[in-house]
Every structure is written in C-alpha cells, then in structure tokens.
Amino acid sequence: MRLTSKGRYAVMALVDLARFNGINPVSLRDISLRQGISLDYLEQIFSKLRKKEIVQSVRGTQGGYILNKKAKEIKLTNIFDAVDEKVKTVQCKKESKKGCNGKSTKCLTHNLWDELETHINNFFDKKSLDDLVKENFERRL
Amino acid sequence: MRLTSKGRYAVMALVDLARFNGINPVSLRDISLRQGISLDYLEQIFSKLRKKEIVQSVRGTQGGYILNKKAKEIKLTNIFDAVDEKVKTVQCKKESKKGCNGKSTKCLTHNLWDELETHINNFFDKKSLDDLVKENFERRL
DNA sequence: TATAAACCTGACCAAAATAGTCAAGTATCA
DNA sequence: TGATACTTGACTATTTTGGTCAGGTTTATA
Numbered sequence: 001m002r003l004t005s006k007g008r009y010a011v012m013a014l015v016d017l018a019r020f021n022g023i024n025p026v027s028l029r030d031i032s033l034r035q036g037i038s039l040d041y042l043e044q045i046f047s048k049l050r051k052k053e054i055v056q057s058v059r060g061t062q063g064g065y066i067l068n069k070k071a072k073e074i075k076l077t078n079i080f081d082a083v084d085e086k087v088k089t090v091q092c093k094k095e096s097k098k099g100c101n102g103k104s105t106k107c108l109t110h111n112l113w114d115e116l117e118t119h120i121n122n123f124f125d126k127k128s129l130d131d132l133v134k135e136n137f138e139r140r141l
Numbered sequence: 142m143r144l145t146s147k148g149r150y151a152v153m154a155l156v157d158l159a160r161f162n163g164i165n166p167v168s169l170r171d172i173s174l175r176q177g178i179s180l181d182y183l184e185q186i187f188s189k190l191r192k193k194e195i196v197q198s199v200r201g202t203q204g205g206y207i208l209n210k211k212a213k214e215i216k217l218t219n220i221f222d223a224v225d226e227k228v229k230t231v232q233c234k235k236e237s238k239k240g241c242n243g244k245s246t247k248c249l250t251h252n253l254w255d256e257l258e259t260h261i262n263n264f265f266d267k268k269s270l271d272d273l274v275k276e277n278f279e280r281r282l
Numbered sequence: 283t284a285t286a287a288a289c290c291t292g293a294c295c296a297a298a299a300t301a302g303t304c305a306a307g308t309a310t311c312a
Numbered sequence: 313t314g315a316t317a318c319t320t321g322a323c324t325a326t327t328t329t330g331g332t333c334a335g336g337t338t339t340a341t342a
Binding site for chain 1: 143149152176217248252254257260261264268273276277
Binding site: 143145146147150179181182185199200201202203204 | 330331333340
C-alpha cells in the first residue's frame with residue numbers, strides 16, 4: 001500500500017495557496033518556488049483542481065489561482081478525488097458476472113477492504129484544508 | 142494510493158489456512174486450488190510468513206503449513222508486516238539532514254501522513270485472523 | 283531406499299503506474 | 313503588443329507490481 005506523491009503535492013500546494021489566499025491570486029510559479037514542486041507538474045494538478053471547482057483561475061498578468069470555497073469547506077476527500085488519488089483496494093469487479101478470482105463468490109477479504117476504505121475516507125472527510133493551515137501556521141485565516 | 146494484492150493474497154491464504162487448521166497441516170496446493178492463487182506466488186508469500194513466525198511448515202509427504210499462534214492472536218498488522226505491505230506515506234527522509242523537498246523544514250503535510258498511518262494501523266491492529274474467519278464462515282474455531 | 287509430495291530459494295520478466303518533462307499553444311492585463 | 317500566466321496533450325524514464333520459472337532440499341511412506 002502506497003500513497004503517491006501527486007496527492008501529497010496537491011495538498012501541499014493547496015495549503016500554500018490557502019495561506020496566501022487574499023485579494024490577489026497566487027501564481028503557480030510562487031507555489032512552485034516555495035514548495036519545491038515542478039511548475040509543469042503543478043499545472044497538471046491545478047488543471048484537475050479547477051475542473052472539480054476547488055480553485056478558480058485568473059488569467060493574465062498578475063493572474064494565478066484562488067480558492068473557490070472557504071478553506072474550512074474543502075475536505076481532503078475533495079482534493080484526493082480531484083487528482084484521482086483514490087483508495088483503491090480490491091478490484092473484484094473485473095469480470096463483473098463472477099466474484100473475485102473468477103469464483104462464484106466474493107473473496108475472503110472482500111468485506112475487509114470495504115471497511116478499510118470507509119475507515120480511511122472517514123479520516124479524510126474530517127480533515128479540512130483549514131485544519132492543515134492552522135496546524136502548520138498556528139493561526140486562523 | 143493503492144493496496145497491493147500481495148497483502149490481500151496473504152490474508153486470503155491465512156483465512157483459508159485458519160479455517161482448515163487442525164491436526165493435519167494444510168498444503169499450499171490445496172490453498173492454491175481453493176483460493177485461485179498461483180502456487181509459486183503462495184510459496185513466496187508463505188516463505189515470508191514463516192520467517193516472521195506466523196506459520197510453521199511441515200515438510201515431506203502430507204506436509205504443509207499450520208498456524209504458529211491462535212488465530213485470535215494474529216493481527217492483520219502482523220500479516221502485512223510480514224509480506225512487506227506497509228503503509229508507506231511520505232519518504233521525507235531521503236536526504237536525512239534536510240527536511241522534505243530538500244528544504245530545511247518539514248513539508249506542510251508531514252504530520253498529516255503520520256496521523257493517517259496511525260489511523261490505518263489502528264484499524265489493522267484491531268482485526269485478527271479469527272475475526273475474518275468468523276465473518277466469512279459464521280462459526281467459531 | 284526410492285520416489286513423490288511438498289517446501290524453499292533466487293533469478294527473471296512483462297505490464298502497469300508513477301512522476302514527471304516538453305512543446306505548443308491561448309487568454310488577458312498593463 | 314508584449315509579458316505573464318494559465319491550458320492542454322503528448323511523451324517518457326523509472327519503479328513497482330504481480331507474478332513465472334528453474335532448480336533445488338527435505339521427508340513421509342510405500
């Protein structure tokens with residue numbers, strides 16, 4: 001089981017954005033420099049975040065991104081969803097008519113992974129971007 | 142984030158083994174047939190399980206494997222540990238002297254992954270092999 | 283004691299996913 | 313009109329995964 005860095009970068013970038021979120025949009029270039037994430041990669045990530053309406057883009061000089069909702073309303077689940085970072089457990093549905101392993105029943109661990117998914121998602125559902133900003137900078141927005 | 146099937150197979154095989162655990166050892170061949178897991182792959186997995194003393198092997202004709210502890214005492218954490226299925230989150234320690242991303246401080250999500258790891262491990266610490274056997278076969282061993 | 287069942291080990295490999303890079307735009311503000 | 317910044321899509325090297333394959337060793341039993 002691994003957590004990929006795409007999800008991690010997305011969260012880092014958004015915490016950074018949330019922190020500097022104000023009157024002016026924040027450019028990806030600034031985020032790239034502060035967080036040490038390649039600009040090209042950030043663009044990929046923010047493209048997805050924009051499509052899921054987590055951020056808004058502002059084009060042109062002095063453009064950049066702003067949060068589309070309050071930091072408190074953006075849950076980590078939303079972020080991971082946006083960048084296709086899901087908790088993928090068992091792919092028991094490949095041959096849809098059969099159960100796992102091509103047998104006629106569910107595999108012995110089927111329910112286990114379902115429970116785990118729920119467990120993890122609960123964790124991410126509770127955490128908001130605002131929580132992370134507070135934890136890191138010890139101040140309210 | 143993904144869960145690999147090695148961990149899943151290990152759990153499946155052990156649930157099967159726990160169910161048929163009795164006077165005679167259970168052969169990998171039987172497990173392979175019942176669970177639809179390749180024999181070669183099972184051997185790799187059981188080699189690791191044996192090293193971590195989760196199972197014992199019995200050689201020779203009529204040989205096979207038996208559980209080394211009571212099913213109730215084998216937690217899923219132990220199983221995943223044995224097959225190197227860990228919750229790997231951030232590898233912030235690559236350049237050990239620096240923080241994440243080569244910066245001097247921890248990355249903004251460092252604590253988050255720590256918390257998540259704890260959260261997931263709590264889940265696996267609570268679940269025992271015996272729980273899974275009961276869930277699947279609705280009877281006590 | 284021969285033999286077959288079963289364990290044991292390590293090397294090897296194809297496919298998929300990851301973690302990006304690169305190139306070529308388009309939009310918009312100053 | 314030029315600079316800045318977003319936008320998109322193709323491409324790719326590396327790593328991981330999910331196994332297979334070959335060649336053993338051990339031991340119960342016929």
